Amino acid sequence: MAEVSTQTILDGLGEIVEEIVGIPAADVTPEKNFIDDLDIDSLSMVEIAVAAQDKFGVEIPDDELKNLRTVQDVVDYVQGLAAKA
């Protein structure tokens, strides 16, 4: 699996977050913490994770979800999996 560019992941994640919780995609920047900065609750995070799995073709197990605190964490996770594949 080819490396997915950081910008592609950020754009995709921005779209997902805007669709699911209504926060503008432009606010979904790497340093943002999902809970503290974007005010996203745990059930919405589950929805976002499932949508991200579909969009980027990677599995995000529940155990991993709690480690994905910031937008950058998701970028790293998706790129890490892509690198391993």
Added chain:
Amino acid sequence: MGKTRVVVTGLGASTPLGGDVASTWDGLLAGKSGIRTLPWDNLDAFPVQFAAQAAVEPADTGLLAKPQMRRMDRCQQFALIAAIEAMKHAGYAHKDTPGETVDPDRLGVVLSSGIGGLHSALDSYDVFREKGWRRVSPFTVPMLMPNGSAAHVGLEFNATAGIHALVSACSSSAEAVGYAIDMIRSGRADVVIAGGTEACIHPLQMASFGAMRAMSTRNDAPELASRPYDKARDGFVLGEGSAVLILESEEYARARGARIHAYASGVGYSADGHDMVQPPEDGRGAAKAMQRCLKDAELEPEQIVHINAHGTSTPLGDVAELNGIKGALGEHARKINITATKSMTGHLLGGAGALESLITVLSLREGLVPAVANLENLDDQVDLDIVMGEPRKLPDGPAAALNNSFGFGGHNVTLAFERAL
């Protein structure tokens, strides 16, 4: 010291006749039908091919953000839309709309559904079967639970006196209004958002009510299908939507200078003890609810000028209710202006009691009773004064009215309202 009197200070609705109270009321006075053929492509699979769908889609109101809608069942969306209209109508603030605020601990919600989040339950089941549990929305449970609508409204307005969702099929939201009255009388709240909602025009409901042979099958003329008291009536018509009333203690409402639309004077309950889905022909259960309501409201039969009947357009139910009215009100029953507005709105099931309470309040306030639509040939068994043809003017001055609601299971609920002078 007498009972705390309860007043109605706000109204909100989303119905098959309109997306708000004003358009719904205009439709009722004009005798408009909210019933039409369903826009489904597999209609041949159904014995009944029409229903009373809401006039305005929740997404088109602009009141609910898309992400908010994604986690709400359709019935919850209608409820929140009606509650927002009702709270604004009562003069309370909502988001960008300025207004008064209530101490959260003095604000309650009683909002019912007879069925609840059926669409969400079944949609999620489809997702589960096709894609597995991980793709099921994590909001499925709050979307399908029958108290979900009450909870959404409670969260929107930060009501912490208590949130309740009484369930008794088609009398659910009449019970909600009754419980709200008691909540205020008992001192648990000063203001209660009371109402009902339903949105189950789903293939499963069309099939299951069809299997019961409970609905009209007038597929060639849907707008004529709901015709309470008419000789040719053949069943009810399924509807969807929501209605909400803001109830307050009279003292609280007067202190803030609120407009009082009517008094919510009392409630009476009974159970038939007869059958799961059919009333006894003499309407004795309904009569008990009406008598208990009069007692609770401290009203005499002679004070009742109007009844908004349950009248669903079923062959047995319509006449049983009229027998109950005669049983409860005696000779005076013949002088009462009786209407059945389901002839235009269809049957909102768990939303019906609240919607018809709202219409009763408007009838008292405006002094005008909408006529039963589609009533061409009065059933020979009907010997009471049914409002036919044109809306009927009510006498000026003191006036009281009843609203009946009955539900599968043998539930009977009557609410009493009085004109605010």
